Amino acid sequence: MEANLTAATLLGTARNMLVKQPLTRFIFREDQDIYYLKHNQLLATCEAQECNLRLVKPDGSFFWVHMTEIFTQADDGVPVFRMVFSDITERMRTEDELRIAAVAFSTQNGMVITDTKGIIMRVNLAFTRLTGYMPAEAIGKTMSLLHSGRHSLLFYQRMWQKLNDDGHWQGEIWNRRKCGQIYAEMLSITAVVSPERGVTHYVGNFSDITENKEVEAEIHRLAYYDVLTSLPNRRLLQDRIGQAVTATVRSGLFGALFFIDIDHFKTLNDTRGHDTGDQLLIEVAQRLSAMVRDGDTVSRQGGDEFVVLMENLGASTHEAIALAGRLGEKLRNAFEQPFTLKGNEYQCKISIGVSLFNSGDTVEDLFKHADLALYQAKNAGRNLVRFFDPAMQAELEQRSALEIELRKALQRQQLRLYYQLQVNSNGCPIGVEALLRWQHAQHGLVPPDDFIPLAEETGLIFPIGLWVLETACAQLAVWGDDVRTCELQIAVNVSARQFRQADFVAQVQQVLAVSGANPARLKLELTESMMLKDVANTIETMTAIKRLGVSFAMDDFGTGYSSLAYLAQLPLDQFKIDRSFVCNLPGNQNDETIAHTIIGMGRGLSMDVIAEGVETEAQRHFLEKHGCYAYQGYLISRPLPIDELEILLLNPAGHH
Numbered sequence: 328m329e330a331n332l333t334a335a336t337l338l339g340t341a342r343n344m345l346v347k348q349p350l351t352r353f354i355f356r357e358d359q360d361i362y363y364l365k366h367n368q369l370l371a372t373c374e375a376q377e378c379n380l381r382l383v384k385p386d387g388s389f390f391w392v393h394m395t396e397i398f399t400q401a402d403d404g405v406p407v408f409r410m411v412f413s414d415i416t417e418r419m420r421t422e423d424e425l426r427i428a429a430v431a432f433s434t435q436n437g438m439v440i441t442d443t444k445g446i447i448m449r450v451n452l453a454f455t456r457l458t459g460y461m462p463a464e465a466i467g468k469t470m471s472l473l474h475s476g477r478h479s480l481l482f483y484q485r486m487w488q489k490l491n492d493d494g495h496w497q498g499e500i501w502n503r504r505k506c507g508q509i510y511a512e513m514l515s516i517t518a519v520v521s522p523e524r525g526v527t528h529y530v531g532n533f534s535d536i537t538e539n540k541e542v543e544a545e546i547h548r549l550a551y552y553d554v555l556t557s558l559p560n561r562r563l564l565q566d567r568i569g570q571a572v573t574a575t576v577r578s579g580l581f582g583a584l585f586f587i588d589i590d591h592f593k594t595l596n597d598t599r600g601h602d603t604g605d606q607l608l609i610e611v612a613q614r615l616s617a618m619v620r621d622g623d624t625v626s627r628q629g630g631d632e633f634v635v636l637m638e639n640l641g642a643s644t645h646e647a648i649a650l651a652g653r654l655g656e657k658l659r660n661a662f663e664q665p666f667t668l669k670g671n672e673y674q675c676k677i678s679i680g681v682s683l684f685n686s687g688d689t690v691e692d693l694f695k696h697a698d699l700a701l702y703q704a705k706n707a708g709r710n711l712v713r714f715f716d717p718a719m720q721a722e723l724e725q726r727s728a729l730e731i732e733l734r735k736a737l738q739r740q741q742l743r744l745y746y747q748l749q750v751n752s753n754g755c756p757i758g759v760e761a762l763l764r765w766q767h768a769q770h771g772l773v774p775p776d777d778f779i780p781l782a783e784e785t786g787l788i789f790p791i792g793l794w795v796l797e798t799a800c801a802q803l804a805v806w807g808d809d810v811r812t813c814e815l816q817i818a819v820n821v822s823a824r825q826f827r828q829a830d831f832v833a834q835v836q837q838v839l840a841v842s843g844a845n846p847a848r849l850k851l852e853l854t855e856s857m858m859l860k861d862v863a864n865t866i867e868t869m870t871a872i873k874r875l876g877v878s879f880a881m882d883d884f885g886t887g888y889s890s891l892a893y894l895a896q897l898p899l900d901q902f903k904i905d906r907s908f909v910c911n912l913p914g915n916q917n918d919e920t921i922a923h924t925i926i927g928m929g930r931g932l933s934m935d936v937i938a939e940g941v942e943t944e945a946q947r948h949f950l951e952k953h954g955c956y957a958y959q960g961y962l963i964s965r966p967l968p969i970d971e972l973e974i975l976l977l978n979p980a981g982h983h
């Protein structure tokens with residue numbers, strides 16, 4: 328046998344080694360019959376023969392070829408057979424896959440193929456049989472065509488989350504047929520991933536499990552729900568807590584367990600009978616259920632004990648304590664209204680024990696903690712909310728005391744506006760930043776970081792923010808009449824909730840008009856993170872305020888994750904380099920680069936750049952060398968009350 332180089336390469340054997348070897352040695356055993364059949368036909372007819380068969384390499388692997396064999400006679404009369412073959416392995420594989428896919432697609436299970444947005448591209452016969460929708464009615468629609476309305480948004484969000492993370496989701500889902508009937512299906516969705524383009528399609532495969540479901544549902548109801556109140560029982564609650572604890576691992580958000588006990592329930596039961604007691608339990612169940620959000624669980628543990636499970640209470644302990652404390656109070660307050668039991672009013676109070684949880688906790692621990700907290704609430708005189716952790720309890724009490732005092736701070740005129748000087752590279756004042764202080768009767772001067780978050784949470788930021796704006800504008804009006812100060816700008820910090828008020832633009836306009844301040848001297852400082860929350864709305868509000876002549880600075884720049892694309896859209900006038908970068912200048916490579924980049928970005932977007940927290944001459948020098956010509960910080964001056972600031976302003980020799 329002789330072979331050309333291509334053939335030798337395909338066969339994985341050197342050309343000289345092929346000589347004298349029969350071709351059949353290279354034909355896959357199962358395909359040898361085909362070959363002999365064709366070969367005999369060739370001998371009989373002398374006509375060229377074609378077939379597909381597999382050839383084997385010396386290493387045992389095989390590949391598909393399309394082979395043509397022809398018959399010629401050499402000069403000496405010896406018959407010669409010529410084979411021409413080409414590798415068709417890839418084509419055979421594709422054909423196999425298509426065939427398999429076609430069979431798989433026509434199974435008894437419903438199948439849907441969607442694009443990455445969930446828009447249906449193909450359905451099979453079983454899909455139509457199970458859902459009632461013809462292909463033409465389904466194709467082009469999203470899967471929400473089948474939504475039953477029985478699942479929360481969270482359910483679908485978790486499904487997509489899992490699909491994105493693992494490429495697969497499987498579970499039971501309630502869907503709606505075309506005729507309106509709701510049915511249960513076991514659905515499995517798989518992402519089709521292309522190595523180059525990532526996810527290209529989703530394939531859904533489902534079967535109708537309604538019948539099993541109905542039987543199952545009844546069993547489930549008996550096993551997991553309290554017969555008297557229809558609330559989830561202890562078993563189901565434990566499941567849900569387990570899930571909730573797992574969910575905190577992903578979300579990083581705290582959850583809380585509220586143990587609730589009806590004060591003096593035993594007395595009611597003993598004096599008015601079990602019927603009345605049962606009726607109260609039913610009403611309590613309804614009242615508690617009405618108080619919680621979708622997705623929270625209210626359950627009855629037996630007797631007069633109820634447990635509420637709440638999730639997503641914030642990422643920090645502080646936040647979670649504050650929120651859980653407030654929600655606990657809300658539950659307790661829901662019992663101010665008396666119940667009507669068999670025509671008689673009955674005033675009933677509850678005690679609540681709270682235990683916060685996140686990823687590290689076990690269900691048993693949580694039950695113990697919340698139970699202990701409940702015991703303490705009862706011991707402390709009932710009708711109370713108590714946290715498991717004494718430190719948490721103390722923090723909660725401190726916070727609520729602070730909240731009460733902060734409410735009064737405005738009326739008692741305990742708020743002060745301090746001003747911190749901002750200068751240019753010649754050391755000349757160009758403006759000030761207004762910084763809020765709370766002059767507290769016992770605690771002295773409270774810094775804003777200690778009460779602004781609380782003011783934000785409680786909504787007190789609305790009157791407080793307005794007061795700051797009014798005070799700053801009144802100051803601008805006073806300065807406007809003096810040539811030595813009329814050019815100075817005042818920068819006012821605006822918090823997220825304040826900025827998002829529907830009438831914020833109108834407020835600014837009104838304060839400017841009433842005070843007579845020059846709008847060009849007012850600058851509002853917004854933080855990076857709040858601007859990115861809802862870019863479209865932010866731009867709208869900012870643009871409206873800019874039309875009044877007011878300018879904007881981005882505070883704490885560098886601490887968020889703004890992309891250049893966003894920054895370019897925002898109608899900003901100034902970046903403030905955050906103190907955390909300035910403090911490591913010069914010397915820290917990373918922070919030097921960040922400062923440098925911010926200055927460059929500012930220049931690129933034709934914006935002013937100011938550095939805050941400048942404490943040393945070396946920092947100021949570095950900034951100046953790299954093109955930042957405005958500074959604020961202890962090097963120049965601390966934040967000062969207005970009279971001290973004015974001494975500094977009007978005696979230029981006194982400062983830097």
Ligand code: C2E
Nearest residue numbers: 762763774775776795820821822940941942959960961966
């Ligand atoms: P901010 O707007 O980034 O203000 C700069 C903070 O850095 C101020 O802290 C200021 O006292 C401090 N600081 C200035 N120079 C230096 C320095 O050289 N070294 C150091 N270590 N610190 C310096 P303050 O006054 O405690 O204010 C903290 C934050 O509270 C402010 O950060 C601002 O976000 C907020 N805030 C202050 N006043 C108001 C207000 O009226 N409304 C709102 N919503 N927030 C305010």
Ligand code: MG
Nearest residue numbers: 760820852882
């Ligand atoms: Mg600021």
Ligand code: MG
Nearest residue numbers: 882883903939
């Ligand atoms: Mg700042």
